[in-house]
Amino acid sequence: MPASPSGHGTSRSRSWWGWGYADAHPDDAECIAMGALLPGTLARPLPIPRVADLSMPRPGVTPPPALTHLLTADPDVRAAHAMGKAYRDIIRALRGRPGRIPDLVARPTDDREVSDLLDWAGGQGVAVIPFGGGSSVVGGVEYRGDTHRAVLSLDLTSMDRVLEIDTAGRSARIQAGALGPVLEEQLRPHGVTLRHFPQSFEFSTLGGWLATRAGGHYATGRTHIDDFVQSLRVVTPAGSGASWRLPASGAGPSPDRMFLGSEGALGVITEAWMRLQERPRHRASASVAFTGFRPALEAVRAIAQSDLSPANCRLLDPGEALLSGASHDGSSVLILGFESATSRVDDRLASALELARAHGGRGGTPSADRDSPADAAVSAWRSVFLRMPYLRDGLARMGAVVDTFETAATWDRVPALIDAVRTEVGSAASKATGHPATVNCRLTHVYPDGAAPYFTVAVAGRPGDEVRIWDDIKAAASDVLHRYRATITHHHAVGRDHRPGYDLQRPDPFALALRAAKDALDPRRILNPGVLID
Numbered sequence: 001m002p003a004s005p006s007g008h009g010t011s012r013s014r015s016w017w018g019w020g021y022a023d024a025h026p027d028d029a030e031c032i033a034m035g036a037l038l039p040g041t042l043a044r045p046l047p048i049p050r051v052a053d054l055s056m057p058r059p060g061v062t063p064p065p066a067l068t069h070l071l072t073a074d075p076d077v078r079a080a081h082a083m084g085k086a087y088r089d090i091i092r093a094l095r096g097r098p099g100r101i102p103d104l105v106a107r108p109t110d111d112r113e114v115s116d117l118l119d120w121a122g123g124q125g126v127a128v129i130p131f132g133g134g135s136s137v138v139g140g141v142e143y144r145g146d147t148h149r150a151v152l153s154l155d156l157t158s159m160d161r162v163l164e165i166d167t168a169g170r171s172a173r174i175q176a177g178a179l180g181p182v183l184e185e186q187l188r189p190h191g192v193t194l195r196h197f198p199q200s201f202e203f204s205t206l207g208g209w210l211a212t213r214a215g216g217h218y219a220t221g222r223t224h225i226d227d228f229v230q231s232l233r234v235v236t237p238a239g240s241g242a243s244w245r246l247p248a249s250g251a252g253p254s255p256d257r258m259f260l261g262s263e264g265a266l267g268v269i270t271e272a273w274m275r276l277q278e279r280p281r282h283r284a285s286a287s288v289a290f291t292g293f294r295p296a297l298e299a300v301r302a303i304a305q306s307d308l309s310p311a312n313c314r315l316l317d318p319g320e321a322l323l324s325g326a327s328h329d330g331s332s333v334l335i336l337g338f339e340s341a342t343s344r345v346d347d348r349l350a351s352a353l354e355l356a357r358a359h360g361g362r363g364g365t366p367s368a369d370r371d372s373p374a375d376a377a378v379s380a381w382r383s384v385f386l387r388m389p390y391l392r393d394g395l396a397r398m399g400a401v402v403d404t405f406e407t408a409a410t411w412d413r414v415p416a417l418i419d420a421v422r423t424e425v426g427s428a429a430s431k432a433t434g435h436p437a438t439v440n441c442r443l444t445h446v447y448p449d450g451a452a453p454y455f456t457v458a459v460a461g462r463p464g465d466e467v468r469i470w471d472d473i474k475a476a477a478s479d480v481l482h483r484y485r486a487t488i489t490h491h492h493a494v495g496r497d498h499r500p501g502y503d504l505q506r507p508d509p510f511a512l513a514l515r516a517a518k519d520a521l522d523p524r525r526i527l528n529p530g531v532l533i534d
């Protein structure tokens, strides 16, 4: 059995403690070079942690013979399922203090087996943590309680098939444990795609996307996975069921809406009918530089409020632009991209560039209408974007405190919100560490009525104190978001880390209804305890 969830058809092994493939992590020399850019970091990287060094108690529960073929207590597998992939998780693993390690990991292959595992766990007082790719960045896949007899990580990645394709209706029935590439590989021969590409695409699953309401690469329009859902099948401790496949329905509150974003606390999503698209044949992209960030925000608002609907409309502030190599002269950079399966997109790009220039944007030579961008800033940004999680882990090895958080707010609040986050989070980070901190911002998704700013914080930590420092930084960030009535998360989900912010954000009657749903569907409180509702 591999050391971590599927390497999806490759022989490469996944890192149990860090992002992605173990062989893709920066080596010591690269870590040291990165650390030199952040004053106060360590002289040498922390060693790569070893599972053999973890203290791992024996499983606190013995499964019945009928289920043993689905379960493993292999230490490598247990360690790989102990946490998600936030900075908080990476540094705890590096320090040899991961969260509570699950007693057992189960890999069911169908609904019946999921249901049998839930029945057994309910009878034994075992907490069940649904686990897709384990890419949660909000403490969504770890157990932090002490009221359950044992913890079972329910890994869905053996349920990874595209079961049916409805070509006429352009939709497919897909098992929830399919990792992004596994799912797309099965759709490709049919000329269709789900075309949902979160940054974590390679190592996250359809079920995880649905359970967290993930945000994909579309910057406008269909930004969240919700927009592609036709129906869901869910197994709960109280029974299983599927919603009808419908193109749209006005029949009362949507059953799918109850499980989208339910983060494994109400049931296990086992499959979904998903709306597909033809593969795009026409693409065009360009970047535009701005001297000031405010005019750039205005340009983005104008584009978001037009009917141009760019697939990519990422605004990078000067720090982000520098980090990704998109600019070296202190400019903010707007990356624009258009795509279509049916018609050329050059005119739409030209119109967006016109709007950007009307707000002071410079440059913006459109690429040819093809896949690889001609624009150097667009290319630079794309390659750093995909490598970024590996670099973050390298910086963590150098003792840096470095992670991201994201939000969304209406346009009337966006500029002041971004300023307040930069100032207040930057000063909280410096205060907590005694080192200068950087807080960079980009807009990942934009809407006619608002935008989703995404922040990256980097500061040298104090050895051994990194988790507390990050928690202080996150608390300062949550305070600002709450004050500006900006959501605690636009797409990273709530998990355990965002519970306080989520509790403040949701209306009381809704909390009552959620608690009632939890009572009805999970009466023994075994599913992902501590997430969304107690």
Ligand SMILES: Cc1cc2nc3c(=O)[nH]c(=O)nc-3n(C[C@H](O)[C@H](O)[C@H](O)COP(=O)(O)OP(=O)(O)OC[C@H]3O[C@@H](n4cnc5c(N)ncnc54)[C@H](O)[C@@H]3O)c2cc1C
Residues within 6 Å of the ligand: 019, 084, 085, 086, 129, 130, 131, 132, 133, 134, 135, 136, 137, 140, 141, 156, 176, 177, 197, 198, 199, 200, 203, 204, 205, 206, 207, 208, 209, 210, 211, 212, 213, 214, 215, 216, 262, 263, 264, 265, 267, 268, 269, 270, 389, 491, 492, 493, 495, 528, 531
């Ligand atoms: C480097 C990096 C980049 C990221 N980029 C993005 C991004 O671009 N957009 C974005 O939205 N998020 C992003 N994330 C966050 C994360 O990838 C998403 O939350 C993703 O949707 C999680 O999918 P997963 O399969 O890994 O789920 P997991 O991490 O395994 O689980 C996430 C949550 O869903 C629950 N769950 C998982 N599967 C099921 C199921 N079948 N039924 C019920 N509950 C289930 C879990 O219990 C947990 O609460 C990123 C994370 C990292 C580390």
